[in-house]
Amino acid sequence: MNIAVVGTGYVGLVSGTCFAESGNEVACVDIDAARIEQLQGGRVPIYEPGLEELVRRNVKEGRLSFSTEIKDAVASAMVSFIAVGTPMGKNGAADLSGVFRAAEEIANAVAGYHIIAIKSTVPVGTNDRVREIVSKAARHRVDVCSCPEFLKEGSAIEDFMRPDRVVIGSTSEQATVILRELHAAFLRTDNPVIVMEPRSAELTKYASNAMLAMRISFINEMANLCEAVGAEINDLRRGMGSDRRIGSQFLFPGAGYGGSCFPKDVQALIHSAAEHHLDFALLRATDEVNVRQKRLVAERVKQHFGPDLHGRSFAVWGLAFKPRTDDMREAPSLTVIEELLAAGATVRAHDPEALDSARRIFGGRITYHQSNYETLAAADALIILTEWPEFRHPNFQRIRTLLKSAVIFDGRNLYAPALMKALEFRYYSIGRRPV
Numbered sequence: 001m002n003i004a005v006v007g008t009g010y011v012g013l014v015s016g017t018c019f020a021e022s023g024n025e026v027a028c029v030d031i032d033a034a035r036i037e038q039l040q041g042g043r044v045p046i047y048e049p050g051l052e053e054l055v056r057r058n059v060k061e062g063r064l065s066f067s068t069e070i071k072d073a074v075a076s077a078m079v080s081f082i083a084v085g086t087p088m089g090k091n092g093a094a095d096l097s098g099v100f101r102a103a104e105e106i107a108n109a110v111a112g113y114h115i116i117a118i119k120s121t122v123p124v125g126t127n128d129r130v131r132e133i134v135s136k137a138a139r140h141r142v143d144v145c146s147c148p149e150f151l152k153e154g155s156a157i158e159d160f161m162r163p164d165r166v167v168i169g170s171t172s173e174q175a176t177v178i179l180r181e182l183h184a185a186f187l188r189t190d191n192p193v194i195v196m197e198p199r200s201a202e203l204t205k206y207a208s209n210a211m212l213a214m215r216i217s218f219i220n221e222m223a224n225l226c227e228a229v230g231a232e233i234n235d236l237r238r239g240m241g242s243d244r245r246i247g248s249q250f251l252f253p254g255a256g257y258g259g260s261c262f263p264k265d266v267q268a269l270i271h272s273a274a275e276h277h278l279d280f281a282l283l284r285a286t287d288e289v290n291v292r293q294k295r296l297v298a299e300r301v302k303q304h305f306g307p308d309l310h311g312r313s314f315a316v317w318g319l320a321f322k323p324r325t326d327d328m329r330e331a332p333s334l335t336v337i338e339e340l341l342a343a344g345a346t347v348r349a350h351d352p353e354a355l356d357s358a359r360r361i362f363g364g365r366i367t368y369h370q371s372n373y374e375t376l377a378a379a380d381a382l383i384i385l386t387e388w389p390e391f392r393h394p395n396f397q398r399i400r401t402l403l404k405s406a407v408i409f410d411g412r413n414l415y416a417p418a419l420m421k422a423l424e425f426r427y428y429s430i431g432r433r434p435v
Helices: 010-021 033-040 051-060 070-075 097-109 126-137 156-161 173-184 198-229 233-241 262-275 281-294 296-305 332-342 355-365 396-402 417-422
Strands: 002-006 025-029 064-067 079-082 114-118 142-146 166-169 193-196 313-317 346-350 381-384 407-410 426-428
Touching: 002 010, 002 070, 002 097, 010 025, 010 051, 010 064, 010 079, 010 156, 025 070, 033 064, 051 064, 051 156, 064 070, 070 097, 079 097, 079 173, 097 114, 097 126, 097 142, 114 126, 114 173, 126 142, 126 198, 142 166, 142 173, 142 198, 166 173, 166 198, 173 193, 193 198, 198 233, 198 262, 198 281, 262 281, 281 296, 281 332, 296 332, 296 381, 296 407, 296 426, 313 332, 332 346, 332 355, 346 355, 417 426
Parallel strands: 002 025, 002 079, 025 064, 079 114, 114 142, 166 193, 313 346, 313 381, 381 407, 407 426
Antiparallel strands: none
């Protein structure tokens, strides 16, 4: 089947590439000419494991193409996926201008029966508004559906190729049959296609992310309580997680959640509730806890070294909001580093993939290092903010030799306190007794 994907950001590029990998002919469109030129040259502007290889293979085999021209891509396709960004506005609402502009341009270009499937994360009622725009612009019948994505950065290809479920928001039997067929290649197991009305599909995406964000904030609050009463968060987490009604996923304490989804989607859901005169107090608390948690590591540094950090230097391992991505949107590292700089410290940073992203944010205010050990030279302490696998079993002897003092602030609980004690480190983690 011929498919157009409007938007070549994270969701659009992964979705279009995976649809091409399953045999479809996919044209990905974006208004960013520089990005399209980069993709046409086989270079992927984001880091996602395995994505660049898939892009190059499908471009070479003629199933995947990139263009700034939406008209030709849509005219030859039966399905167009809208995958443009919906950034958070100042009031917490999602900015839908890109979605509406894409819908109108698609409607103007359709050459016959067409399906517009919205993959962008959008508030309840967006499908209805898009349908109104399309009905005024299209000369042919167009069904508007919602197909929310459930991709995790760092494992997006696996999530797309082997999804837990596919959600289709549709009121058209014809569109539902076609969208089912498009996704059938990825559903060889009993994982379901769940068909519902568009409003429910739109809300399902927000509700899923909000629930996961709530679990993270909950376990972070429990970690802080553990420290206050002398309990151990890992024991508590295992005790909770072994209950089948609760499970162990997303019950790992840390320096707070970040990324392109959780912070934005929590705020958007709070805003949607307020528009309907509902106070989503639980989600407001989730967000407040997360904002506070991001400051925790910097506060611990100041408790140890004092509030004035002039003349102090700190090594930071991990800048991306999670491993296996270069995404620093809303990352805890942003808060921690800004707090350290404001207190007069200098920061030496390393991340396996996010150094370029960090340069665009911090410029020359911090230094960047290709090796994690390079950051340690003459630093007063090591701060860990992302749980990259290569940080889990470092050479502790080398760390001790390079640091001015054997102090580690671990925002991801990578190391066992007993080991830190045996190696004679001062060690601060989350929800566990300091060593």
